[in-house]
Amino acid sequence: xxxxxxxxxxxxGRWGLAAGQRLGRGTLFLLATLWALPGLLLRPGLxxxxxxxxxxxxxxxxxxxxxxxxxxxxxQGYNTLVGFGAEQSLGVVVALSxxxxxxxxxxxLLFAGRAGSSLAAEIGLMKATEQLxxxxxxxxxxxxxxxxxxxxxxxxxxxxxxxIFSVVGIGGGFAVGVGLLGVDPGAFWSQIQDKVDVFExxxxxxxxxxxxxxxxxxxxxxxxxxxxxxSEGVNRATxxxxxxxxxxxxxxxxxxxxxxxxx
Amino acid sequence: xxxxxxxxxxxxxxxxxxxxxxxxxSRTIFDGVDIDIPxxxxxxxxxxxxxxxxxxxxxxxxxxxxxxxxxxxDGEDVHALSRRRLFxxxxxxGMLFQSGALLTDLSVFDNVAFPLRExxxxxxSLIRQMVLMKLQxxxxxxxxxxxxxxxxxxxxxxxxxxxxxxxxxxxxxxxEPFTGQDPISMGVLVKLVRLMNDALGLTSxxxxxxxxxxxxxxxxxxxxxxxxxxxxxxxxxxxxxxxxRVRQFLEGLPDGPVPFHYPAQDYAEDLLVDGHA
Numbered sequence: 398x399x400x401x402x403x404x405x406x407x408x409x410g411r412w413g414l415a416a417g418q419r420l421g422r423g424t425l426f427l428l429a430t431l432w433a434l435p436g437l438l439l440r441p442g443l444x445x446x447x448x449x450x451x452x453x454x455x456x457x458x459x460x461x462x463x464x465x466x467x468x469x470x471x472x473q474g475y476n477t478l479v480g481f482g483a484e485q486s487l488g489v490v491v492a493l494s495x496x497x498x499x500x501x502x503x504x505x506l507l508f509a510g511r512a513g514s515s516l517a518a519e520i521g522l523m524k525a526t527e528q529l530x531x532x533x534x535x536x537x538x539x540x541x542x543x544x545x546x547x548x549x550x551x552x553x554x555x556x557x558x559x560x561i562f563s564v565v566g567i568g569g570g571f572a573v574g575v576g577l578l579g580v581d582p583g584a585f586w587s588q589i590q591d592k593v594d595v596f597e598x599x600x601x602x603x604x605x606x607x608x609x610x611x612x613x614x615x616x617x618x619x620x621x622x623x624x625x626x627x628s629e630g631v632n633r634a635t636x637x638x639x640x641x642x643x644x645x646x647x648x649x650x651x652x653x654x655x656x657x658x659x660x
Numbered sequence: 661x662x663x664x665x666x667x668x669x670x671x672x673x674x675x676x677x678x679x680x681x682x683x684x685x686s687r688t689i690f691d692g693v694d695i696d697i698p699x700x701x702x703x704x705x706x707x708x709x710x711x712x713x714x715x716x717x718x719x720x721x722x723x724x725x726x727x728x729x730x731x732x733x734d735g736e737d738v739h740a741l742s743r744r745r746l747f748x749x750x751x752x753x754g755m756l757f758q759s760g761a762l763l764t765d766l767s768v769f770d771n772v773a774f775p776l777r778e779x780x781x782x783x784x785s786l787i788r789q790m791v792l793m794k795l796q797x798x799x800x801x802x803x804x805x806x807x808x809x810x811x812x813x814x815x816x817x818x819x820x821x822x823x824x825x826x827x828x829x830x831x832x833x834x835x836e837p838f839t840g841q842d843p844i845s846m847g848v849l850v851k852l853v854r855l856m857n858d859a860l861g862l863t864s865x866x867x868x869x870x871x872x873x874x875x876x877x878x879x880x881x882x883x884x885x886x887x888x889x890x891x892x893x894x895x896x897x898x899x900x901x902x903x904x905r906v907r908q909f910l911e912g913l914p915d916g917p918v919p920f921h922y923p924a925q926d927y928a929e930d931l932l933v934d935g936h937a
Contacts, residue, residue, distance in 0.1 A: 527757045530757070531761030535750070536778075
């Protein structure tokens with residue numbers, strides 16, 4: 398019994414040490430990435446190309462999901478509000494839910510699935526096929542040529558995608574609430590105008606999405622760079638990217654919400 | 661006086677490895693290796709799989725750090741250099757990876773142009789001419805628009821070779837250049853290694869276990885096994901060697917100093933044991 402407990406404790410300790418080591422490697426990697434960022438000022442083309450691949454190519458899933466989430470919010474919100482005769486407040490319910498929470502969070506989760514996994518897989522495969530090693534031997538630093546542009550593109554794309562998600566979502570809520578359920582369009586928009594504060598709500602939502610973008614891009618490029626250079630390693634890296642980013646985003650969302658909106 | 665200095669320079673090996681120790685975990689890869697790579701020659705480093713031949717190239721290129729000993733390339737201690745100076749030294753080295761390591765999102769042309777665009781500020785018209793000249797050397801001028809996925813294994817290695825000579829290096833490190841090639845592309849690569857060495861005045865280091873091909877072009881051969889250099893000399897000297905380990909490797913004998921069987925307990929005893937593996 399004592400031996401069994403000892404084994405378990407040892408395993409737990411090993412796991413903790415490995416996790417700590419990985420966190421340390423990830424932090425050093427992040428510092429190296431940040432260090433390489435200023436060099437990108439001279440080569441904006443590298444970032445633009447990556448913005449296209451992580452941002453523009455994620456638009457479809459963001460727009461479609463944003464539309465549906467907004468429509469569901471419109472439907473559910475109406476059904477609840479109508480019981481209190483407050484259905485004219487539908488606009489503000491939809492807008493606040495999206496701008497404060499669902500926009501940044503759901504966009505970040507979708508971003509992890511669409512762009513994060515592809516970043517991790519791409520970098521992991523570049524490692525597995527010795528492309529990163531080859532670059533180093535050509536005296537080209539992969540941190541500044543491969544990692545930093547992808548990281549920066551992720552950080553920049555995330556708030557834009559979250560904003561688009563929220564805008565399309567509000568459009569979806571409008572379509573269902575006003576178009577199908579008969580909410581007054583004037584009340585829908587004027588309540589949004591009245592109740593949604595640009596600093597309290599919109600800016601906090603943007604801060605959230607910047608933080609999520611930073612974390613999602615960091616996890617994706619680190620997992621890709623740190624993976625074992627085999628097909629199984631790349632597989633694990635992509636899975637871990639999605640799982641870790643999702644958990645990190647949801648956890649951080651709670652912390653940020655408590656800081657921003659907690660009294 | 662000046663001629664004397666030049667002579668001394670020429671006699672000085674381009675790569676000087678002394679007392680090299682390297683381990684992966686608890687496994688020792690190199691246990692005191694001394695190797696000299698003379699300038700202007702093709703030097704082959706041979707040995708069975710898993711003896712750390714690729715590791716040796718990475719140690720020469722400064723991608724790995726030894727546990728002990730030193731690697732000097734053109735008089736510079738590779739592992740004592742700052743990152744900036746190491747990168748400057750690497751610009752004078754080309755490396756051909758076993759997989760080719762072409763950048764998969766760039767065409768053959770752009771792959772060869774990659775180091776030129778990264779390290780020079782040459783106008784695009786001049787880069788085009790230089791790339792076409794390099795591609796002409798390896799016979800792939802007509803394949804410049806193809807993507808790496810569209811190339812055969814041999815073509816990919818030739819494209820990578822064109823890229824390795826893009827910056828006119830002083831030395832090229834070849835990692836298993838002949839492995840997995842059909843006889844024609846193998847012949848092409850064998851010819852190219854020798855031709856480029858002589859025509860471009862390079863120093864070549866070929867890491868390989870393809871005995872016949874490597875011995876046919878090498879000026880000097882090191883045979884590495886068990887973490888040490890077990891034989892060195894010209895191909896003729898190696899062929900004449902009576903050392904059992906050299907004979908086994910050159911003739912491809914299944915049993916010898918490197919045993920056929922992985923170390924195990926006695927066969928009969930093993931069969932008589934009840935139960936599972």
